[in-house]
Amino acid sequence: MSLPQAAARYLQVKDFILERIAGGSLRAGERVPSENELTRTLTVSRMTANRALRELAADGVLVRVAGVGTFVAEQRVHAHPLEVRNIADEIRARGHEYRVKVLALDSVSASRELAERCGVKPGAQLDYSLLTHFEDAAPLQVEERYVNPQVAPGYLRNDFSRTTPHEFLIRVAPLQRAEHIVRALVPERRIRRLLRLEAGEACLLIMRRTFSHGRIASVADLYHPGSRYELAASCQPR
Amino acid sequence: MSLPQAAARYLQVKDFILERIAGGSLRAGERVPSENELTRTLTVSRMTANRALRELAADGVLVRVAGVGTFVAEQRVHAHPLEVRNIADEIRARGHEYRVKVLALDSVSASRELAERCGVKPGAQLDYSLLTHFEDAAPLQVEERYVNPQVAPGYLRNDFSRTTPHEFLIRVAPLQRAEHIVRALVPERRIRRLLRLEAGEACLLIMRRTFSHGRIASVADLYHPGSRYELAASCQPR
DNA sequence: CGGGACTACTTGTCTATACAGGTCCAGGGT
DNA sequence: ACCCTGGACCTGTATAGACAAGTAGTCCCG
Structure with a gap:
């Protein structure tokens, strides 16, 4: 046991996005940085940024449109869905x-x-x-x-x-x-x-x-x- | 509107695996070809094989163990109760x-x-x-x-x-x-x-x-x- | 006989590069 | 006024090459 292993970079990119969504600086429907922008600002390769965004899209957090960009999915926040009851x-x-x-x-x-x-x-x-x-x-x-x-x-x-x-x-x-x-x-x-x-x-x-x-x-x-x-x-x- | 667009290669690799599972030649717990084997037999790059296996693992179809190999997951039966399915x-x-x-x-x-x-x-x-x-x-x-x-x-x-x-x-x-x-x-x-x-x-x-x-x-x-x-x-x- | 080093193979990740195809806009020609 | 054509930018995919770390078996040395 020693140095806490640095998290994988694609995970860091995912967290970067998720924190911005959780913190409110990225809201539903808004555009998230493109792969190329992430490549520049976070100093990762485009493939790494691609994997991060692709996985977030698979989870329903983001929506990607080829040729247009990547956006924060509309999350329907509901206090009380039928199935989760108190x-x-x-x-x-x-x-x-x-x-x-x-x-x-x-x-x-x-x-x-x-x-x-x-x-x-x-x-x-x-x-x-x-x-x-x-x-x-x-x-x-x-x-x-x-x-x-x-x-x-x-x-x-x-x-x-x-x-x-x-x-x-x-x-x-x-x-x-x-x-x-x-x-x-x-x-x-x-x-x-x-x-x-x-x-x-x-x-x-x-x-x-x-x-x-x-x-x-x-x-x-x-x-x-x-x-x-x-x-x-x-x-x-x- | 014709020319059936060839499916992405990583999808072909996924299908290759899924068909073998469906067809019974790969059973639960058995080992599936390693990335390097797929690279040779299917003539794809290792990254492509990696993506196919990784996504199948994310779906719960496969289980991967670093250093050991990739295996067909023990499938637990799933159903969607809220939908009425056959x-x-x-x-x-x-x-x-x-x-x-x-x-x-x-x-x-x-x-x-x-x-x-x-x-x-x-x-x-x-x-x-x-x-x-x-x-x-x-x-x-x-x-x-x-x-x-x-x-x-x-x-x-x-x-x-x-x-x-x-x-x-x-x-x-x-x-x-x-x-x-x-x-x-x-x-x-x-x-x-x-x-x-x-x-x-x-x-x-x-x-x-x-x-x-x-x-x-x-x-x-x-x-x-x-x-x-x-x-x-x-x-x-x- | 036991233990440790070495090796071969595996997954996991990262990068640079490339090309295809979609979208949008601006600018130029008709 | 209209079209349409390029270019810029986007996602999507594919590849080759590299290094790290985990695992299991082998083989040699003590």
């Missing part, structure tokens, strides 16, 4: 009492696997929380969450008895996109005990990644008791 | 063989509970089917479906080895809306055996109702093995 609101909407128990709250160093999921470099600091959300007396969700402090700073300073992680995140990091993977499993013992499940009971795991400013703001594993929770979705074909 | 297409898109087994096909009289779910009067006739969909040799979905013949007539006359229920329904009853409820459970014995699950294994149940002409066309319970199936959803708020 569990406290859900519970209260059913007329029940919402309560949360904070089991862990910490800053951790990302393992390689975690770093990959969160889109950061291995070893980067991430805010970590482990909460159980209760509906009346029964646990309804175990939420294990990692937050990128670069994208959503101040996560650990929250009082989660008053603000849910979800509320904090939509305030600090406007939600651009969310990815979900849903899985059914019989959980390990730790989760089973937190959800107070019988041995052999199934649980529903929702793995969620939320994006803000083209970067991953937060990664969460949400465990629900299979017997008391279901996911509803309604869709209309376009 | 499971046969999904399986074939992964380059696997699709097969279906018809376990029951009948006309039944709706119980009170079923009638409520289907939006018909108790005692009304409903078409019923029970199918198992296979990916190669492994069952991927048990589909238990009730169809309202008033909305989608002729369901029972289908040859389901050639037309999936989904294909029939979208042809006969234009899809207007779909409702999904997703649940995790350890299934009853009947489902467990059809999915060839171990005792105590979890499965993912998707209960789907599709609407056509403002009426419920079909109600389906779709059971998937929890160990081999997951739902993926990406949502962009609009």
